[in-house]
Amino acid sequence: xxxxxxxxxxxxxxxxxxxxxxxxxxxxxxxxxxxxxxxxxxxxxxxxxxxxxxxxxxxxxxxxxxxxxxxxxxxxxxxxxxxxxxxxxxxxxxxxxxxxxxxxxxxxxxxxxxxxxxxxxxxxxxxxxxxxxxxxxxxxxxxxxxxxxxxxxxxxxxxxxxxxxxxxxxxxxxxxxxxxxxxxxxxxxxxxxxxxxxxxxxxxxxxxxxxxxxxxxxxxxxxxxxxxxxxxxxxxxxxxxxxxxxxxxxxxxxxxxxxxxxxxxxxxxxxxxxxxxxxxxxxxxxxxxxxxxxxxxxxxxxxxxxxxxxxxxxxxxxxxxxxxxxxxxxxxxxxxxxx
Amino acid sequence: xxxxxxxxxxxxxxxxxxxxxxxxxxxxxxxxxxxxxxxxxxxxxxxxxxxxxxxxxxxxxxxxxxxxxxxxxxxxxxxxxxxxxxxxxxxxxxxxxxxxxxxxxxxxxxxxxxxxxxxxxxxxxxxxxxxxxxxxxxxxxxxxxxxxxxxxxxxxxxxxxxxxxxxxxxxxxxxxxxxxxxxxxxxxxxxxxxxxxxxxxxxxxxxxxxxxxxxxxxxxxxxxxxxxxxxxxxxxxxxxxxxxxxxxxxxxxxxxxxxxxxxxxxxxxxxxxxxxxxxxxxxxxxxxxxxxxxxxxxxxxxxxxxxxxxxxxxxxxxxxxxxxxxxxxxxxxxxxxxx
DNA sequence: CTGTTAGCGCATTCAT
DNA sequence: ATGAATGCGCTAACAG
Numbered sequence: 099x100x101x102x103x104x105x106x107x108x109x110x111x112x113x114x115x116x117x118x119x120x121x122x123x124x125x126x127x128x129x130x131x132x133x134x135x136x137x138x139x140x141x142x143x144x145x146x147x148x149x150x151x152x153x154x155x156x157x158x159x160x161x162x163x164x165x166x167x168x169x170x171x172x173x174x175x176x177x178x179x180x181x182x183x184x185x186x187x188x189x190x191x192x193x194x195x196x197x198x199x200x201x202x203x204x205x206x207x208x209x210x211x212x213x214x215x216x217x218x219x220x221x222x223x224x225x226x227x228x229x230x231x232x233x234x235x236x237x238x239x240x241x242x243x244x245x246x247x248x249x250x251x252x253x254x255x256x257x258x259x260x261x262x263x264x265x266x267x268x269x270x271x272x273x274x275x276x277x278x279x280x281x282x283x284x285x286x287x288x289x290x291x292x293x294x295x296x297x298x299x300x301x302x303x304x305x306x307x308x309x310x311x312x313x314x315x316x317x318x319x320x321x322x323x324x325x326x327x328x329x330x331x332x333x334x335x336x337x338x339x340x341x342x343x344x345x346x347x348x349x350x351x352x353x354x355x356x357x358x359x360x361x362x363x364x365x366x367x368x369x370x371x372x373x374x375x376x377x378x379x380x381x382x383x384x385x386x387x388x389x390x391x392x393x394x395x396x397x398x399x400x401x402x403x404x405x406x407x408x409x410x411x412x413x414x415x416x417x418x419x420x421x422x423x424x425x426x427x428x429x430x431x432x433x434x435x436x437x
Numbered sequence: 438x439x440x441x442x443x444x445x446x447x448x449x450x451x452x453x454x455x456x457x458x459x460x461x462x463x464x465x466x467x468x469x470x471x472x473x474x475x476x477x478x479x480x481x482x483x484x485x486x487x488x489x490x491x492x493x494x495x496x497x498x499x500x501x502x503x504x505x506x507x508x509x510x511x512x513x514x515x516x517x518x519x520x521x522x523x524x525x526x527x528x529x530x531x532x533x534x535x536x537x538x539x540x541x542x543x544x545x546x547x548x549x550x551x552x553x554x555x556x557x558x559x560x561x562x563x564x565x566x567x568x569x570x571x572x573x574x575x576x577x578x579x580x581x582x583x584x585x586x587x588x589x590x591x592x593x594x595x596x597x598x599x600x601x602x603x604x605x606x607x608x609x610x611x612x613x614x615x616x617x618x619x620x621x622x623x624x625x626x627x628x629x630x631x632x633x634x635x636x637x638x639x640x641x642x643x644x645x646x647x648x649x650x651x652x653x654x655x656x657x658x659x660x661x662x663x664x665x666x667x668x669x670x671x672x673x674x675x676x677x678x679x680x681x682x683x684x685x686x687x688x689x690x691x692x693x694x695x696x697x698x699x700x701x702x703x704x705x706x707x708x709x710x711x712x713x714x715x716x717x718x719x720x721x722x723x724x725x726x727x728x729x730x731x732x733x734x735x736x737x738x739x740x741x742x743x744x745x746x747x748x749x750x751x752x753x754x755x756x757x758x759x760x761x762x763x764x765x766x767x768x769x770x771x772x773x774x775x776x
Numbered sequence: 777c778t779g780t781t782a783g784c785g786c787a788t789t790c791a792t
Numbered sequence: 793a794t795g796a797a798t799g800c801g802c803t804a805a806c807a808g
Contacts, residue, residue: 100552102785113795118787128793150554151499152785155490155800170522171515180510183536187543192550195534197522204526211531213439215489322717352721378661379718382691386723441801452779457803467777491801494784 101144110140117141121148154216163405164212164220166196166205167245168320173348173377174394175223178245181398182221189406191218200286200320202227209235219405223247226289241408243401247290253417255408257400261291264390264424265298265343266305268372271388271428272341273306276435277370280308281332281339283325283354284317285346285374295345295374314339320346325353333361340435341370348377355383366433373431386429397422440483449479456480460487493555502744503551503559505535505544506584507659512687512716513733514562517584520737521560528745530557539625539659541566548574558744562586565628580747582740586629592756594747596739600630601637603729603763604682607711608641610727610767611680615774616709617647620671620678622664622693623656624685624713634684634713653678659685664692672700679774680709687716694722705772712770725768736761 107114112133120129120137140146154160165182167175179195186193194217196208202225209231212220219241224232229249235242236254244256272280282299286292296315303310313335317328325346332339344351351373358365365371365385375389400420408415446453451472459468459476479485493499504521506514518534525532533556535547541564548570551559558580563571568588574581575593583595611619621638625631635654642649652674656667664685671678683690690712697704704710704724714728739759747754 103787104785114785115787115796116794119794122787130793133794147549147553149494149785151490151494152800153787155488155494155784155802156786156788158800160490169519170509171512171519173510176510176515180508180536183509183534187535192533192554194531195522196526197519210486214486215531352718355721377716377718379691379716379722382694382722383718384721384723384725442803443801453801454780454803455778458778461803469777472778488801491784492803494786494800495802495804497784 100149101146102149103146106137106140106144106146109144110136112137158216160216160218161190162192162194162215162217163409164194164196164208164215164217164222166198166208166212166220166222166224168200168223168225169197170195174392177376177394178398178401181395182402185399185402198225200225206231213240219243219409221245221401221405224249239414241405243405243408245397245401248419249290255404255415255417255419257397257404257420257422258290259392259397259422259424261294261424262298262301264374264426265295265345266302267426268343268390269299269302269306269308271426271432272343272370272372273308275341275370275432277341278308278435279311279314279337279339279341281314281316281342283328283332283342283344283346283350284315285325285344285350286320287318292345299343299345317346317350320350322349322353322356325350326357327353329354329357330361333357333363339369341372341432344371344373344375346374348373348375351375351387359384365431367436370432370435380427381429385431388429388432389425389427391425391427393422393425439488440485441488442485445476445479445483445485448483449475451476497555499555499557500529501531501533501554501556502748503533503535503547503554503556503561505537505547505551505559505561505563507539507562507564508536509534513731516715516733517737517740520734521741524738524741537564539564545570552579558582558748560584560740560744563588578753580744582744582747584736584740587758588629594743594754594756594758596736596743596759596761597629598731598736598761598763600633600763601640603713603765604634604637604684605641605644606765607682607729608638608645608647610765610771611682611709611711612645612647614680614709614771616680617774618650618653618676618678619647619680619682620653620655622667622671622681622683622685622689623654624664624683624689625659626657631684638682638684656685656689659689661688661692661695664689665696666692668693668696669700672696672702678708680711680771683710683712683714685713687712687714690714690726704770706775709771709774719766720768724770727768727771728764728766730764730766732761732764 103114103117107117117137120134170176183193198205205225221243223246226247242254248256284292316332344354363369372388375387376391380387380389442453442456446456456476459473509515522532537544544564560582562585565586581593583593587595623631655671683693702708711727714726715730719726719728
């Protein structure tokens with residue numbers, strides 16, 4: 099049995115409430131130095147640790163936040179999660195991380211679990227098949243911050259990245275190298291991020307007056323195998339694309355690389371590759387990758403701060419969307435088009 | 438305000454305790470189907486979600502476990518964490534993940550935080566500078582499982598891997614390729630895992646009658662830069678080693694690769710490399726790596742099960758140490774020694 | 777079968 | 793400056 103407030107109080111010979119007051123000591127005006135010291139000493143001696151559960155129940159504040167992401171194995175989310183945990187630690191918040199694996203049902207389950215545990219707020223990268231539960235969360239005034247993926251018709255604080263612009267920059271780079279047939283490996287479908295990247299792709303085609311070939315847009319999933327399969331399909335096409343932009347993240351890109359290699363093609367000699375890629379392995383790959391990467395720590399920080407503001411402010415904080423830039427790094431996977 | 442048991446009870450016209458019973462329905466023998474249904478219906482209608490905090494306080498059981506690892510960005514731990522979270526989810530436990538960053542003080546802080554939050558048990562990959570807090574944890578009978586790193590003089594359930602044997606296998610492979618000057622890039626010092634790997638290295642040298650050169654044993658840290666610096670030092674040595682075994686994990690190995698490249702050396706032509714490496718990028722690197730990797734999911738499972746057994750058993754469960762095998766995969770980073 | 781009572785450990789309001 | 797009383801939401805022991 100752990101020692102409680104009551105134990106400490108009995109030990110010193112005061113009332114539990116006095117001990118409680120000393121421990122929080124907002125207005126020290128109201129406690130005699132003598133008992134204060136005695137209590138502090140007793141706390142040490144008895145090795146008293148406050149019971150967070152009881153406190154949470156009483157104060158209706160758990161000093162816990164929930165963080166729901168698709169998958170912590172994804173280096174993109176891993177880094178964001180790490181940063182948020184760090185900031186949580188610094189600010190006395192515990193963070194509970196949940197992995198949806200892009201499963202909408204799990205997201206809902208986790209959300210309820212977190213609510214039931216009385217978290218003070220939630221940071222969520224939603225699966226985006228459905229948004230009803232998110233709306234109802236907002237209605238209940240649960241502090242909430244969306245990352246990466248937002249619903250354009252729902253007003254809520256969020257942190258996103260400038261996906262469209264990143265792709266335009268990438269296409270521009272390829273165009274400068276003489277590429278005209280640029281394929282787009284979408285990765286997952288129907289996700290805000292991907293939709294925007296695709297949007298950037300389309301805009302770029304228009305801007306640089308390139309012909310749009312629907313067959314050059316492939317990919318439905320976010321796993322290694324999805325990238326592999328989609329790229330396979332791509333490489334069976336008649337006029338082969340001379341470049342691919344992989345927007346599905348690290349795993350999808352790895353799958354794409356495997357497919358390209360298996361088709362006896364060389365990166366970048368036969369085909370150039372630009373990828374949304376966040377792991378630090380990019381420079382060490384067989385062909386060091388030209389990448390679009392994220393300032394992941396920054397994203398974590400923005401999200402945490404946005405949430406903390408909501409939690410700690412008594413009044414409703416107006417929704418705010420922060421957009422974080424991406425980083426374009428040219429390495430060896432892009433080169434001039436074969437003439 | 439969320440709806441409570443009381444609200445539901447009032448709505449139906451029964452006593453709160455009845456609602457509670459229905460919701461847990463152990464022995465349904467004791468509740469009339471009629472009220473049961475009425476209550477269930479009310480729960481739905483009022484969208485009642487039980488308050489975990491209150492329940493935890495009352496039952497002295499939080500359905501939460503703590504998981505403390507050095508760093509979730511490390512693919513080794515990331516996968517283990519993911520698996521444990523998954524199993525937690527399946528078993529109705531929430532898991533709180535903490536990253537020590539190899540900081541002993543942080544470990545202690547996290548431990549106290551977890552205790553204070555009333556976790557039902559803890560899985561810990563300790564920093565291993567100190568073990569007092571772990572001993573006192575055991576004395577308090579907190580269910581505990583150590584992973585990866587254990588203290589030989591402390592009896593507690595744990596999951597480890599057969600480090601020494603893995604290295605012997607690696608050395609054997611190199612010896613078969615004709616290598617005689619094999620260096621050992623330790624990575625971090627004074628960690629159970631590393632000590633054992635080094636031990637395996639020494640045993641292997643003896644077994645294969647290779648001369649031991651203290652200068653061939655380098656490395657003190659677990660970061661990219663540590664691997665880079667240690668390898669630099671190694672490559673300044675007079676008779677260059679013909680092979681390196683990197684025992685410091687993914688980041689250290691990446692650092693080593695960078696150093697080797699910068700010295701104008703080729704893997705494996707000039708120098709062979711075997712690494713403890715767990716990310717799935719290994720086959721995609723410039724030189725696909727010959728690796729010793731872990732069955733990380735398995736490790737997570739063993740740890741979780743060991744913990745769950747302790748948590749759910751009423752009587753003390755005898756400490757048990759599970760050893761999980763490693764996987765040796767030969768790729769392109771090892772070859773016959775130059776003659 | 778169901779209501780009553782009690783209390784987990786704490787913070788807080790009201791006394792004094 | 794401190795004690796007493798109350799209750800957060802829930803479960804469990806005991807009645808009936």
